[in-house]
Amino acid sequence: MEKKDIIQSFKDSLFTGLIALALFGPIVGLRTASKGEGLFITPQWGVVFLLVGLCIVGRFLINLNSARKTEITFFSKFTSKFSAITEDKAKHFAITAILFAVVFPFLPFTDRYFMDVAIMILTYIMLGWGLNIVVGLAGLLDLGYVAFYAVGAYSYALIATTFGWSFWICLPLAGVFAAFFGILLGFPVLRLRGDYLAIVTLGFGEIIRIILINWYEVTNGPDGITGIPRPSFFGLPFKRSPDEGETSFHLFFNLEYSTMHRIIFLYYLILVLALITNYFTLKIRKLPVGRAWEALREDEIACKSLGVNPTNTKLTAFAIGAMFGGFAGSFFATRQAFISPESFTFIESAIIVAIVVLGGMGSQTGVVLASIFLIGITEMFRDLEQYRMIAFGGAMVLIMVFKPKGILANRKPTILMHGDKK
C-alpha cells in the first residue's frame, strides 16, 4: 500500500469524525435531566468524544482494508462458509432448525424471557415469510405490510370481543379480511412499479393506522381494544380457576398450574402458523401462479406477451401475502390481549421489509436467519433502552457491507429437467 492511500484514508476518516460529531453532539452530548422544577441540560462530552473516536478509528480501519483490496475478514469468511453450508444442506439445516424449535421450550436454560423473545422472533419470521411472497417472489415492494397485520389483529379483536367466537373461527376470518384489504390495496397500484409502488403502499399503511386512531366508535381509537379473549387448548382455557362447568388445561391434564403453559402453547401456535406459511409458500412457488409471480418480477412486458394476466397475478400475490399478515395479526392480538394503533407504526413495516431484503429476496431460510439476527441482536441490547436501535442499525449495516445481496441470495429453480446434480 502506498503512503498516498494512507493519507487519503486518514483524511476520509477525519471527515467521518466530523459528521459523527455533528450527529452525536446534539443527540448524545446534550442530555436533558429534570431536577426539581424544570429541565436542565447536562453535557456529556466525554461520551461524545468516545463515539466520535470510535467512528474515526473504525472508518480508518475499513479504508485500510478496502485499500488492500482484500475483503476477506473474519465476518465475511464466517458468513460465506455458513451460507455454503446452508445451501449444500438446506434440507438438513431446515430439519435441524425445526427440531430445535420444537424442543426449545423444554430446554433447561429456557425461561419466560427466552420464550417471549422466541415468540417475537417467530412472529417476525411469519411476517417475513408472508411478505416474501409479495416482495421476494412477485417483486412488488410493499412498505405498508403492517397494515395487513393491523387489519388481522383488529378483525380478530373485534370479532372475538363482539361475538365471543373462538380463536379457531376468528383466525381464518381475520385472514380473509386481511386478504380483502390486500386486494383493496392491489387495485389502485396495479400500474405502479418500484419507487412509486413503495410510496403508495407506505401511504396505505399510514392510512390504515390513522383510520384505526380516528374511527373511535368501532376501534376505540388510541385507547385500543382490551380484553381480547385468550386462545384455548381445544376448548380448555389456561386459567387458574375455571368458570362454572368448565375444565381448564392444568386440571384436565392433572398438572400444577403455571403461566408457562399458556406461553408454551402460544409458542407452538405461532410455530405451527409460521410453518404453514412456509409450507404454503414453498408449494405455491412451484405452481404456475408462483412461477408467474417470479416472471412478473423479472419482466412484466414479457409476461403480457406470453398471455399471463398481470392483474390477476399481482392481486393474488397481494391477497395471499396479506392473508398471512392477517393470521400473524390475529396471533398478535390473542397473545397481547390488548391492541392499539401504537403497535402498527411504519417502523414495523420497515423491520419486516429489512428482514426480507437482508435475508436475501425470496429466500425462506434467509428470512429465518435475518429475523434471528436482527431481532435477537436488538433484544440482546435491551438494557441499553432506546440506544438498542443503534444495535439494530449496526446489524443492518453489517449485513449490507458483507452480504449486499442478502444473507442467502441464491435461487433454486422450481422445477428441474435433469434432476438434482448434487
Add this chain to the structure above:
Amino acid sequence: MSNLLSVENLTMQFGGLTAIDDLSFDAKNNQITSIIGPNGAGKTTVFNCLTGFYKPTNGQMFLHKEDSKISLRKYTDFKIAYVAKVARTFQNIRLFPAMSVLENLLVAQHNELMVASGYSLFGLLNLKTYRDKEQLAVDKAKYWLDIIGLTHRADDNAGDLPYGDQRKLEIVRAMCIEPRLLCLDEPAAGLNPKESAELNKLLKFIKTEKQTGILLIEHDMSVVMGISDHVVVLNYGKKIFEGTADQTKNSKEVIEAYLGVDE
C-alpha cells in the same frame, strides 16, 4: 396458401406525428412475411399495434381462422397472446433472466397450466391430474429445447446463456404458446453469421412444420433475403413496396429509400 393476417388501412398517430400512414398488407399461413425499412420507418410500431401494446388510431387488423376472422383491435394487453394467439419477441431480449430456461418455457404455458392446476387448488393438493399436465408441459419444453440444442442447459438461468442462445430461447418460448402468428422483432440483431444461419434454419422449421405464420422485422439482409416469402418495405410509415425477396432487391424505390436519390 390461405390468408392469415390482413392489415387494412392501419394508421397510428402520436400527437402530430404519424408513425404509420394508411398501411395495408396481408400475411399468409406457413409463410415468412418480412417488414423492412430504414430506421424510424415504423416497423416496431406495426408490431406494437398488432400485439396490443398500442391502440391504432385508425384501421383494422384481422386474423383469419378457417372461415371466420377475428379483429385484433378488440384484444389488448395479455389477451392478444391468450385469446388471439399472437406471440411476439422483442428487439432487446426480454427473457426472465433469473429463472431457469425450463421455467421460462413453462411460464409461456401459464394459462393451460393454471387451468390444469385448478387455479392452484389441485396443485396444492398435489393431484395426479395436475402432475400429468405439468409433465406434458415439460415434455413440450424439452421438444423445443431439443430443436435449438439447449436441452443440456435447461436448468441454468436464462440470463447466463450466450446472447445467440437467448435469442433462440425467446423465439421458442413464444412458440410454446402455440401461436397462429409469430411476430419477431429483429431476431438476428447482434448475431454472428453462424448464429444467423442457425436462426434461418429454426425459422424455416417453424414455417414448414407448424401451423404458424411468421412476421419478421429485420435489418440483416442475409436473413431477410434468405428466408422471406414476401417482403413489405416501409419508409416514413408508408408502404413503398411489396413483393418477393428478389423483386425487392431490384426495386428502384427500395434502393432509393435506403441509399437516397441522386440529385
